[in-house]
Amino acid sequence: MVLLSDVVAVSAEVAATSSRKAKTTALAGLLRRLEPQEVATATALLAGELPGGRAGVGWSTLASLQVAPASEPTLGIGDVDAAIGELRAISGSGSGQRRTAALTALLGRATEGEQWFLVRLFGGELRQGALEGVMVEAIASAAEVRTESVRRAFMLSGRLPATAGAALSGGEPALAEFHLELGRPIRPMLASPAETLDAALSESDGCSVEYKLDGARIQVHRDGDEVHVYTRTLREITRNVGELVELVRGLDCRSVVLDGETLALDDAGRPRPFQETMARFGAQEQRAELLHPYFFDCLHLDGTDLLDLPLRDRLKALEQVAGEHRIPGVLRPTPDNAAALFDEALAHGHEGVVVKDLTSPYAAGRRGKAWRKVKPEHTLDLVVLAAEWGHGRRSGYLSNLHLGARDPDGGPPIMVGKTFKGLTDELLAWQTTEFQQRATGGDSWTVHVVPELVVEIELDGVQTSSRYPGGVALRFARVLRYRPDKEAAEADTIEAVRGMLRGG
Numbered sequence: 001m002v003l004l005s006d007v008v009a010v011s012a013e014v015a016a017t018s019s020r021k022a023k024t025t026a027l028a029g030l031l032r033r034l035e036p037q038e039v040a041t042a043t044a045l046l047a048g049e050l051p052g053g054r055a056g057v058g059w060s061t062l063a064s065l066q067v068a069p070a071s072e073p074t075l076g077i078g079d080v081d082a083a084i085g086e087l088r089a090i091s092g093s094g095s096g097q098r099r100t101a102a103l104t105a106l107l108g109r110a111t112e113g114e115q116w117f118l119v120r121l122f123g124g125e126l127r128q129g130a131l132e133g134v135m136v137e138a139i140a141s142a143a144e145v146r147t148e149s150v151r152r153a154f155m156l157s158g159r160l161p162a163t164a165g166a167a168l169s170g171g172e173p174a175l176a177e178f179h180l181e182l183g184r185p186i187r188p189m190l191a192s193p194a195e196t197l198d199a200a201l202s203e204s205d206g207c208s209v210e211y212k213l214d215g216a217r218i219q220v221h222r223d224g225d226e227v228h229v230y231t232r233t234l235r236e237i238t239r240n241v242g243e244l245v246e247l248v249r250g251l252d253c254r255s256v257v258l259d260g261e262t263l264a265l266d267d268a269g270r271p272r273p274f275q276e277t278m279a280r281f282g283a284q285e286q287r288a289e290l291l292h293p294y295f296f297d298c299l300h301l302d303g304t305d306l307l308d309l310p311l312r313d314r315l316k317a318l319e320q321v322a323g324e325h326r327i328p329g330v331l332r333p334t335p336d337n338a339a340a341l342f343d344e345a346l347a348h349g350h351e352g353v354v355v356k357d358l359t360s361p362y363a364a365g366r367r368g369k370a371w372r373k374v375k376p377e378h379t380l381d382l383v384v385l386a387a388e389w390g391h392g393r394r395s396g397y398l399s400n401l402h403l404g405a406r407d408p409d410g411g412p413p414i415m416v417g418k419t420f421k422g423l424t425d426e427l428l429a430w431q432t433t434e435f436q437q438r439a440t441g442g443d444s445w446t447v448h449v450v451p452e453l454v455v456e457i458e459l460d461g462v463q464t465s466s467r468y469p470g471g472v473a474l475r476f477a478r479v480l481r482y483r484p485d486k487e488a489a490e491a492d493t494i495e496a497v498r499g500m501l502r503g504g
């Protein structure tokens with residue numbers, strides 16, 4: 001039997017080393033020791049996820065609890081699972097009090113180190129998407145299967161616990177059982193940045209160059225008349241986007257999975273601000289502006305999965321089923337044609353282009369070289385770590401943001417700079433409320449927050465710095481907008497920030 005204290009020890013070991021190999025070895029070592037019934041819960045805990053999802057425990061409850069710790073570790077993985085299940089089942093009148101009582105009982109059975117872990121687990125502070133890649137490798141190593149097989153199962157299920165369960169109990173054959181299922185979204189394929197268009201073009205033999213639209217990612221699943229629409233973070237938004245559902249229901253096919261971008265357009269056909277597209281995803285009421293879909297990939301058509309086929313074949317399927325709703329682009333362009341498309345995309349108010357290798361399969365959830373994004377200006381998506389109270393006109397508002405870049409090895413974000421520029425009155429008011437709800441501590445100047453909000457920052461470049469732990473500082477940073485569609489695990493890495501040193 002594995003104890004919670006074993007998980008806590010391995011988590012600490014993983015956090016303490018920056019060596020990917022050491023992290024994988026530590027995680028795999030523990031995974032190997034698990035009983036089959038412990039695998040799902042222990043995997044979730046190691047990945048910093050609350051087993052089974054949210055349990056309705058807020059920070060205010062957690063912060064108010066002072067429970068004397070146990071002197072010896074006795075909590076097994078099964079005990080933790082059962083206690084979380086009980087917490088989740090509490091409902092009805094007096095549920096707040098009963099939840100506090102159940103949580104107090106659990107914490108009373110935990111040692112000091114275990115309490116620390118559990119409080120952060122409930123508070124969502126341990127969840128680090130960057131750990132996912134390391135976990136995938138650890139599962140492969142513990143189960144003695146190919147990393148690619150584990151990665152594929154994870155992309156199709158979106159769940160590490162289920163992936164680990166299959167790998168450790170059934171090996172390769174069990175992993176091969178994972179399929180694209182209509183109605184279950186998969187993690188979208190992502191792009192990595194290219195310095196220039198020419199650099200991106202020179203990397204592939206044949207490519208598709210497409211507009212990079214500044215909208216919001218959608219994944220659409222249709223099975224007969226049933227249509228579901230999901231966001232980039234796999235949230236279902238079907239009820240909010242009736243016009244997209246109708247459009248996909250009208251396509252000439254029985255079943256299909258399409259990947260694309262959606263955008264609200266003004267009367268002249270120019271993109272509306274990104275915030276308006278995002279607002280549609282959250283709004284319950286119908287709004288005036290209509291969303292238009294721009295599909296760029298087809299992952300399934302009429303009973304056949306296309307994920308493993310090269311892009312050129314997926315694009316043929318896309319043309320067949322949704323040709324008139326394809327994103328603007330060119331296949332196998334000359335350098336001049338590609339440059340013309342890039343200029344045209346910018347002239348229409350879009351972000352740039354994406355250059356895609358026509359031979360590449362769909363590698364969900366990965367930021368690989370098969371898709372390269374090319375943009376003209378410098379922007380970074382960073383994580384908000386803290387904010388300082390403003391002065392003068394901004395007094396009473398949380399203003400100056402402390403910004404962190406992602407640690408690719410799964411550690412906490414690394415601070416790279418501060419800015420209060422670019423914040424509108426509306427954003428100031430919004431973030432003042434949001435940050436206080438996410439506060440983890442601070443002093444009279446500064447409020448530290450759970451590092452989960454992603455903000456897009458425009459900057460002139462970066463410079464070396466001895467002030468910040470990553471050795472780099474942002475130059476002339478200003479806030480462009482918040483990125484509610486992104487999680488901290490998708491923020492730019494410290495390496496991406498350092499990579500900008502070259503560009504000046």
Ligand SMILES: Nc1ncnc2c1ncn2[C@@H]1O[C@H](COP(=O)(O)OP(=O)(O)OP(=O)(O)O)[C@@H](O)[C@H]1O
Nearest residue numbers: 190191192210211212213216217261296327354373
């Ligand atoms: N033609 C396209 N092909 C793929 N993705 C596209 C395309 N046009 C727009 N996009 C958007 O770009 C995103 C892919 O770029 P990337 O993986 O870098 O995500 P990102 O970090 O959101 O990009 P950025 O922050 O630069 O907008 C997709 O999630 C999608 O929303």
